[in-house]
Amino acid sequence: xxxxxxxxxxxxxxxxxxxxxxxxxxxxxxxxxxxxxxxxxxxxxxxxxxxxxxxxxxxxxxxxxxxxxxxxxxxxxxxxxxxxxxxxxxxxxxxxxxxxxxxxxxxxxxxxxxxxxxxxxxxxxxxxxxxxxxxxxxxxxxxxxxxxxxxxxxxxxxxxxxxxxxxxxxxxxxxxxxxxxxxxxxxxxxxxxxxxxxxxxxxxxxxxxxxxxxxxxxxxxxxxxxxxxxxxxxxxxxxxxxxxxxxxxxxxxxxxxxxxxxxxxxxxxxxxxxxxxxxxxxxxxxxxxxxxxxxxxxxxxxxxxxxxxxxxxxxxxxxxxxxxxxxxxxx
Ligand code: ATP
Ligand code: MG
Numbered sequence: 001x002x003x004x005x006x007x008x009x010x011x012x013x014x015x016x017x018x019x020x021x022x023x024x025x026x027x028x029x030x031x032x033x034x035x036x037x038x039x040x041x042x043x044x045x046x047x048x049x050x051x052x053x054x055x056x057x058x059x060x061x062x063x064x065x066x067x068x069x070x071x072x073x074x075x076x077x078x079x080x081x082x083x084x085x086x087x088x089x090x091x092x093x094x095x096x097x098x099x100x101x102x103x104x105x106x107x108x109x110x111x112x113x114x115x116x117x118x119x120x121x122x123x124x125x126x127x128x129x130x131x132x133x134x135x136x137x138x139x140x141x142x143x144x145x146x147x148x149x150x151x152x153x154x155x156x157x158x159x160x161x162x163x164x165x166x167x168x169x170x171x172x173x174x175x176x177x178x179x180x181x182x183x184x185x186x187x188x189x190x191x192x193x194x195x196x197x198x199x200x201x202x203x204x205x206x207x208x209x210x211x212x213x214x215x216x217x218x219x220x221x222x223x224x225x226x227x228x229x230x231x232x233x234x235x236x237x238x239x240x241x242x243x244x245x246x247x248x249x250x251x252x253x254x255x256x257x258x259x260x261x262x263x264x265x266x267x268x269x270x271x272x273x274x275x276x277x278x279x280x281x282x283x284x285x286x287x288x289x290x291x292x293x294x295x296x297x298x299x300x301x302x303x304x305x306x307x308x309x310x311x312x313x314x315x316x317x318x319x320x321x322x323x324x325x326x327x328x329x330x331x
Pocket of ligand 2: 196
């Protein structure tokens with residue numbers, strides 16, 4: 001049976017956190033059963049914002065170990081580092097960049113946002129980020145792309161590129177469709193936005209955190225700013241208390257209702273409530289850590305090599321077709 005192709009990438013910009021697990025990894029494991037799944041670790045992409053990521057190679061290996069610990073089967077899916085097909089992806093990127101008007105790229109909101117946040121590093125690659133992402137997708141010619149909601153706009157760019165390319169050179173690139181991952185965002189422990197691996201690690205529950213670290217980080221999490229003293233009743237709603245908001249993701253309904261009732265009557269304090277959250281978080285992170293403990297660097301490298309070979313084969317075919325379509329293969 002020929003399975004529909006699906007691609008998804010992750011940038012190795014830091015340690016993975018429980019948000020990545022909940023919002024991405026869990027879903028990718030399920031999807032490998034249904035699709036011809038290609039998962040890549042976007043190490044080339046990470047250079048757009050992290051020109052000197054600390055220990056890039058180590059981060060790629062760690063990301064692969066996390067994927068394997070989550071349950072990805074390198075035989076069943078294709079797990080590869082983007083740099084394994086760097087020559088092919090950069091070549092395709094060059095061709096695609098010439099059918100994409102610059103003005104449209106400069107208007108992409110994620111570009112404007114990143115340029116505003118890091119005005120000292122508005123590089124050429126950052127503007128071309130969606131074009132490189134399109135090259136990632138077209139290289140393995142998949143029909144579906146699993147993205148977070150923030151990446152939907154990049155997928156629109158990829159679709160526009162496919163249309164323009166096909167108009168010029170013939171029907172070669174399939175217009176990719178989005179498969180949006182779990183839209184819910186796990187909030188940061190600091191209460192500022194969502195957990196993000198390139199932000200403060202203290203605000204994220206890392207997938208490598210041991211029980212004590214989980215407890216300590218949770219203890220320091222922002223809770224209800226209006227509840228200064230233990231005897232005061234709290235405001236256990238999603239907007240009223242960041243810790244309660246986190247409970248909505250990880251704690252069952254019955255227990256949550258009981259926590260809310262006790263908090264409203266000041267029968268429990270924030271410390272008790274955070275302890276219970278920490279138990280729930282550790283209930284996810286601990287088994288994950290144990291599984292990861294049995295996966296070494298060598299296993300990750302074996303998986304990445306297997307993936308590299310599969311990805312290179314697909315990429316080689318695409319590049320040959322693209323060159324032929326453009327008319328670049330004269331010899
Ligand atoms: P960065 O800070 O480098 O952007 P990140 O933590 O936001 O890192 P991404 O590499 O952007 O992670 O995204 C990887 C996957 O994890 C995507 O599918 C994204 O939707 C998902 N994801 C990221 N953060 C969260 C979160 N807090 N809750 C749920 N899903 C998340
Ligand atoms: Mg992100």
